[in-house]
Amino acid sequence: MSEHNHHDATLWGASTTCVHAGVAPDPVHGAIMTPIFQTSTYVQPAPGQPISYDYSRGGNPTREALEGSLAGIEGAKHAISFGSGLAAVQAVVQLARPGDHVLVCDDVYGGTGRLFRRLYADYGIEFEFKDLAGTQDEIKAAIKPNTRFVWIESPTNPLLKVLDIEMIADVAHQAGAKLIVDNTFASPIFQSPLKLGADIVMHSLTKYIGGHSDIIGGALMLNDDELEEKLRFIQFAAGAVNAPLDCFLLLRSIKTLAIRMEAHQRNAFKVAEALQSMEQFNEVIYPGLSKHPQYDIAKKQMSGFSGMVSVRLNGDFQQVTRFMQSLKVFSLAESLGGVESLANHPETMTHASVPPALREQLGISANLVRLSVGIENAQDLIDDLKQAASFALKS
Ligand SMILES: Cc1ncc(COP(=O)(O)O)c(C=O)c1O
Structure with missing residues (x-):
């Protein structure tokens, strides 16, 4: 080398x-x-x-x-x-x-x-x-x-x-x-x-x-x-x-890693901020939000907060499924970190192999969705999440 x-x-x-x-x-x-x-x-x-x-x-x-x-x-x-x-x-x-x-x-x-x-x-x-x-x-x-x-x-x-x-x-x-x-x-x-x-x-x-x-x-x-x-x-x-x-x-x-990461984190921040104020989401987890429980540690040891955002939808598994299936810019898929935005359901997908008791204790619940925010236009991503959440949760 x-x-x-x-x-x-x-x-x-x-x-x-x-x-x-x-x-x-x-x-x-x-x-x-x-x-x-x-x-x-x-x-x-x-x-x-x-x-x-x-x-x-x-x-x-x-x-x-x-x-x-x-x-x-x-x-x-x-x-x-x-x-x-x-x-x-x-x-x-x-x-x-x-x-x-x-x-x-x-x-x-x-x-x-x-x-x-x-x-x-x-x-x-x-x-x-x-x-x-x-x-x-x-x-x-x-x-x-x-x-x-x-x-x-x-x-x-x-x-x-x-x-x-x-x-x-x-x-x-x-x-x-x-x-x-x-x-x-x-x-x-x-x-x-x-x-x-x-x-x-x-x-x-x-x-x-x-x-x-x-x-x-x-x-x-x-x-x-x-x-x-x-x-x-x-x-x-x-x-x-x-x-x-x-x-x-x-x-x-x-x-292109450095410029991609800047775009991921810029978009993730905008997405996290937008979802925070929506009643369709109970919780928005992003290390760059000042209310994140370890925000101070994140600021100390990270120079940026990356592109992953986890959210809890204010609904049951069926509504979460409808939400994920209604997304048009995000794709419902495992994995993360690609240029395209992905939505993953940890409980049934990436973390299905975690023992159920531990999953429950951790809070990997039916309404948890993990978003890998891509490098598309931020407003398009926010609009997509909004339309899917409104559709999934309408009575
Ligand atoms: C945090 C983390 N570590 C390790 C892995 C495993 O990597 P691979 O799928 O490339 O074997 C993954 C895959 O999803 C991951 O998200």
């Missing part, structure tokens, strides 16, 4: 970093975009003496350029790119051993919880889900002598709780545990967990970084050389790499 990192990206603003960090023109032809090295293997001049790569599970120039770019945008020394967000999560879990305890924030993406509960709990790793939006003492109390990792999202999915990354990193480190932050919702543009003390940052590249709802991918970013070597070995040994074409598409996506 180092040969691509010949710029000092630490001195750049975010939009310059997105366009230039980690990438360089192709040294053979000068192609400004990194070519798609669609190859599984590489010819070697002598046995066991590859030129620079031997096999694409272990390394590929397009993936390496992507990793340089990902490291640049997250301000990390290393980035490792995976075939999906969950493949990146899984690589971290493979660092744990039977008997280890992993403390997880209670409001995590349903698929992350499913991976922990339904797959890795059977391997003797103990996953404990707790509300980590509490005080330092509460978090200290949740840590056990065998806590190896603390796993958090901030903002969380789907309730957009904001967790104090710096404080949790301190508590974890005092106990000898490592903190991993899923930074998918904030994106590298609005939050830098490594600078707040996190040991590893994880992203679903499928979301804001990909940004166009056309690829599945994941990444880990970190500064620690030893940890990087272990994770790279896990990836090489277990094989969860992404394809060269997907790496190329991601490289292309990252060029």
